[in-house]
Amino acid sequence: MKDALRLLRLMAPHAGWMGLAVLVSALATLAHIALMATSGWFIAAMALAGAAGASVNYFTPSAAIRAYAVVRTVGRYGERIVGHEATLKFVAALRPWFFARLIPLAPAALEDQRSGDLLARLKGDIDRLEFAFLRILSPGLAAVLVLAVGLSVLALHDGGMAVGIGLAALLAGLGLPLLVHRLGARASREVTAGTAQLNALLVDHLEGRAELDIYDPDRRHRAALDETSDTLIAREHRLAGILGFAGAGVGLFAQSSLVLVLLIGAPRVLAGTLPGADLPMLALLALSLFEAVAPLPLAFQTLPATLASARRIFDLIDRPPPVEEPAAPKPVSEVGTLAFAHAGLTYPGASGPALTDIDLVLAPGRRIGVVGSSGSGKSSLVALALRFRAPAPGEVTFAGSSIADFNSDDLRRRMAVLAQHDHLFAATIRENLLVADPDASPEKLEAALERAGVLTFVVAQPEGLDTFLGANGAKVSGGQARRLGLARALLKEAPILILDEPTEGLDGETERDVLEGVLGATRDQALLFITHRRAGLEAMDEIIVMDGGRIVARGAPADMLAIVGPGMMGPGTIGSETISGGIPEDTARSAGSGQGLEQAPP
Ligand SMILES: Nc1ncnc2c1ncn2[C@@H]1O[C@H](COP(=O)(O)OP(=O)(O)OP(=O)(O)O)[C@@H](O)[C@H]1O
Ligand SMILES: [Mg+2]
Structure with a gap:
């Protein structure tokens, strides 16, 4: 009735x-x-x-x-x-x-x-x-x-x-x-x-x-x-x-x-x-x-x-929206620091929090690498930063204001993202790229493809930029799809760039080339770089190590790369690309984890 x-x-x-x-x-x-x-x-x-x-x-x-x-x-x-x-x-x-x-x-x-x-x-x-x-x-x-x-x-x-x-x-x-x-x-x-x-x-x-x-x-x-x-x-x-x-x-x-x-x-x-x-x-x-x-x-x-x-x-x-839009949104500054303050996140219906007490400061131009085993909460950070989810407790701020005070669309204008499960539209390569910048010239598209290490592949296609990708990139390889997504993220000129495992599916050599291109071209952007692998981490200003939804260690690359073990990096790491060594238990404890951290095999 x-x-x-x-x-x-x-x-x-x-x-x-x-x-x-x-x-x-x-x-x-x-x-x-x-x-x-x-x-x-x-x-x-x-x-x-x-x-x-x-x-x-x-x-x-x-x-x-x-x-x-x-x-x-x-x-x-x-x-x-x-x-x-x-x-x-x-x-x-x-x-x-x-x-x-x-x-x-x-x-x-x-x-x-x-x-x-x-x-x-x-x-x-x-x-x-x-x-x-x-x-x-x-x-x-x-x-x-x-x-x-x-x-x-x-x-x-x-x-x-x-x-x-x-x-x-x-x-x-x-x-x-x-x-x-x-x-x-x-x-x-x-x-x-x-x-x-x-x-x-x-x-x-x-x-x-x-x-x-x-x-x-x-x-x-x-x-x-x-x-x-x-x-x-x-x-x-x-x-x-x-x-x-x-x-x-x-x-x-x-x-x-x-x-x-x-x-x-x-x-x-x-x-x-x-x-x-x-x-x-x-x-x-x-x-x-x-x-x-x-x-x-x-x-x-x-x-x-x-x-x-x-x-x-x-x-x-009638479902409650995961985040409420403010009635009177504040204007979002062009640039600013993205900061997490004691931020936590519990997914609806989950038995425990996915994130606990996250403190993180991404100042303009700064680069932060995030590592941690699978399920440790790395992608959940992205969900909070993009305001797909609201932190509870704690808050996420941009340029000093809580991002809850902004219109989500305005906030997201300041961010370019390569998500872990990036979606390629059933359209041409050009159309997929133009989503990020509708006015981009062909030269600009090519430059982004070049930096993402996929231009050679695109020009080798009979139809070049007008190659149809099929449903969710079905007509290209996993690594090619990843790099096309990366090119799209690079095309958007936003002050903050978030890359969630950008080199997933790439071989070591291609990975190094791609990261070189990406890191060289994004010097002005603040970067949140989530990875399971070693490559690129040395160029970060700070590395944070996550486990069980907490930051269990943080520091300069030189220090972190020395202590982080394969257990923290999760599966899929190979040979010399794997970070060797393990977090000594005292480091883990002092970082407040207390949870069973994996040691590197002797
Ligand atoms: N949409 C969701 N709904 C419920 N639980 C989720 C959701 N997304 C992630 N989780 C849970 O939150 C925890 C953290 O997941 P998250 O995706 O942040 O991990 P991750 O560190 O990115 O892992 P990976 O390295 O495998 O990508 C996991 O236990 C996961 O099962
Ligand atoms: Mg993830």
């Missing part, structure tokens, strides 16, 4: 168009009823007059019949035009409304969403809300209007008849639909959930094609997909069956109404209290009145699926 009211509130701005659509629809149905009734009367009156040898004015009724026919045709056309206009206006506003509420949630609050399910909400669920007006509200309101007029006309001729037909219309227009609703509500809701599940499975299936080929030769995933699809088809089958039954029911009530009119009216005609030609008129009026009632079973059947879709949309946008 709450969801229904909320949905109605969303429709409120379009009440004008929607009201007009309902009126036009009611008018078209009334014209149809009038046409039927007048025709019945006209034919009977002509026959009776012929039999009695009396003359009759047939100009007026035949003109009326023509008028009703025109109104009905134009009305049906208008009903579609206005009805769709109202729906399109509603949906056109709904999608941006939903999107605007989704954006602040991304990425942090949408991490648990399967991409297929998210797509289903964006597309399927929003589309289903169209029905809220076209299939439910509009036919419902139009039926009320039509029944009110039709039954009043009946009542003018015969009160009992009006009551009888009213009762039949109530049973067909409310009783049957309620029965349909009761029989099919679960199936209807399951269609919404099943469609989303099928979507999610399908996207997973396509994205995980290679893994499934390797790990799932028995096609269990495919079987799950088929089962979901079969269940969905069975539900829809059931709904169609129920609807067919309801359609027959409405027909039965309509035909019975005709019989009822004859049963009540015939004795009155014989008694002379009802003109003979009025009887077929009333009978056809009663019969065609059910035209307004016929769409109601479908309306009631669609209702649970529509409300389930509304629920899924409201559920998503």
Whole structure:
């Protein structure tokens, strides 16, 4: 009920168009009823007059019949035009409304969403809300209007008849639909959930094609997909069956109404209290009145699926945003020091904090290297710096102000980032680069590619910068994708540059070349350089070592490189690239960790 009211509130701005659509629809149905009734009367009156040898004015009724026919045709056309206009206006506003509420949630609050399910909400669920007006509200309101007029006309001729037909219309227009609703509500809701599940499975299936080929030769995933699809088809089958039954029911009530009119009216005609030609008129009026009632079973059947879709949309946008935007954001200075003060972070639902008591000062032009084993919290620092998450306790400041006082977009203008899971768009290399600087000249693009060590590869491609990368860089190697992401980060002229494992996937020689290019070109930028490897660390002003979400050691590269062991660097380090030695236990303890730090093998 709450969801229904909320949905109605969303429709409120379009009440004008929607009201007009309902009126036009009611008018078209009334014209149809009038046409039927007048025709019945006209034919009977002509026959009776012929039999009695009396003359009759047939100009007026035949003109009326023509008028009703025109109104009905134009009305049906208008009903579609206005009805769709109202729906399109509603949906056109709904999608941006939903999107605007989704954006602040991304990425942090949408991490648990399967991409297929998210797509289903964006597309399927929003589309289903169209029905809220076209299939439910509009036919419902139009039926009320039509029944009110039709039954009043009946009542003018015969009160009992009006009551009888009213009762039949109530049973067909409310009783049957309620029965349909009761029989099919679960199936209807399951269609919404099943469609989303099928979507999610399908996207997973396509994205995980290679893994499934390797790990799932028995096609269990495919079987799950088929089962979901079969269940969905069975539900829809059931709904169609129920609807067919309801359609027959409405027909039965309509035909019975005709019989009822004859049963009540015939004795009155014989008694002379009802003109003979009025009887077929009333009978056809009663019969065609059910035209307004016929769409109601479908309306009631669609209702649970529509409300389930509304629920899924409201559920998503009602999530608390991971960070609140300030009502009156402060302007962000061009340059400034990024500082963490006693910053902590606990992910929702996590058993413990991912970061504890982080103090870090990244002054303009300064370079800080961050090392630590996998899961020690390095990338979580990036999430705090970019304000994808808010620190608790503690704070992160830029140029002396808490970053919570800034508009997040303004803050992020000051930062260029190569994320650990950097996303390459399914577009060309050029388009992927221009995301960072839409006005960059081809020369500037090439310079960035050169520094990232990937220009040779790009120019060797037949289409050069216009090479299409495929979905998430599928058409280039892991190392090439990494360097293209790096080139994009270098293109953005921001005072702060954050690189989260920029050389992941590169061989030692390429790594050295790339880091040389990057470090040489970014002398003016403050750099937060997260790495598992030794290369590049010697050029840092400070190195911090993380473990278990804490900074357990910090100092100049010369000191840190001497004490940090492979355990701190995590897996994936090789040969001479690995930092040798281990943190002596006393260093670790004095740095406040106390947790089991790995020692280098003797
Ligand atoms: N979005 C998230 N939701 C919940 N927990 C998370 C999330 N991201 C990271 N974590 C958890 O926080 C801890 C720190 O993760 P983080 O990604 O910061 O580590 P990392 O040092 O960058 O590791 P790696 O070297 O493997 O990239 C881990 O225990 C991880 O499981
Ligand atoms: Mg990481």
